[in-house]
Each structure stands twice: as C-alpha cells, then as structure tokens.
Amino acid sequence: MSKDLSENICEEAAFERVYNKYSDDVHNFLYYKYGAQYNTRDKAQEAFIKLWDNCKKVTFAKAKSFLFTVANNLMLNEIKHQKVVLNYQKNKPKQYTNETPEFILEQEQYLEKYKNVLGSLKEEQRVAFLLSKVEGKKHSEIADMLGVTQKVVEYRIYTAFNILKKELENFKIK
The missing domain is CATH 1.10.10.10 (Winged helix-like DNA-binding domain superfamily/Winged helix DNA-binding domain)
Structure with a gap:
C-alpha cells in the first residue's frame, strides 16, 4: 500500500492508470457543474496535461485532488475570459469623430x-x-x-x- 502512495506518476504505466481511473470523473464533474456551453472535455484534458507537467511534484495519492482542483480552476478562468469577451462586445467603439x-x-x-x-x-x-x-x-x-x-x-x-x-x-x- 505504501508503494501506491509514493508511486511516481511520471512513469507511463502509472500515469495511464491515473488517466483511466479519473478521466471520466473529471469530465463529468466539469460537465455537471458548468454545463455543456463550455468545452468540458478539453478542460479535463488540459488538467491531465498539467498533471503530466507537474508529475514530479504530485504523488499518486494526491493525483485525484490535483486533477479536480486544476480542472475547476481552468473552467473558472474560461468563465472569466468569456465575461471579458462579452463586456468588450457590449462596449462598441464610437463611430463618430469630433472633426467638423x-x-x-x-x-x-x-x-x-x-x-x-x-x-x-x-x-x-x-x-x-x-x-x-x-x-x-x-x-x-x-x-x-x-x-x-x-x-x-x-x-x-x-x-x-x-x-x-x-x-x-x-x-x-x-
């Protein structure tokens, strides 16, 4: 059991196990929490990419928590970005000049x-x-x-x- 807790996620087999175990869960979590208007499958994939980038820092035991936290933060950042886009679209540039x-x-x-x-x-x-x-x-x-x-x-x-x-x-x- 102690081997599982400290297993290196950077190893391909371990990462594959984590992916197979949590990929659907992360996607479903995002889908149910934020709905279909955002691309939840992509955000779940991005979370796994971040896990791979930080594999030396994350233990096998902390992988699930890391994935869900990162996925949630990615989705929140996407929502913030969409709000900025909407505000920009609302504020149309003026179509007139002060020139006579x-x-x-x-x-x-x-x-x-x-x-x-x-x-x-x-x-x-x-x-x-x-x-x-x-x-x-x-x-x-x-x-x-x-x-x-x-x-x-x-x-x-x-x-x-x-x-x-x-x-x-x-x-x-x-």
Missing part, C-alpha cells in the same frame, strides 16, 4: 492636391521620395535599389521635397 465636416472636406482636398503634385513629379524623384519618406528606407538602401549613387538619391529627394513645399501650403515632413 469642413475639416474632413479640407483634409480630402489636401490629400487630392498632394496626390496630384506627387503625380506631376518626375518618376525618379517620386520613387526616391516615396521610398525614403513612406517606406522609411535609408538613402544608401535606395541608391543600391536604383543603381545610382547616394548623392543622386539625396538630390532627387531634395528636389521632390522642394516641389511639394512650393505647390502645397503648410507642407512639412518629419
């Missing part, structure tokens, strides 16, 4: 002007400018991509920037 219709219209018009000015740039200037400012590439990377020197890339970006400043009022880039 005039501001939105001005923003759209400015964006249209920006696109037109970008379209009027020479292709080399536009490509260098967009690679630098939109994609965040370094001048040396752009030079390698385009097969030109770094000075040529800097000149193209500089001239594109000057054209944009001249054509668009309040044009600034960080």
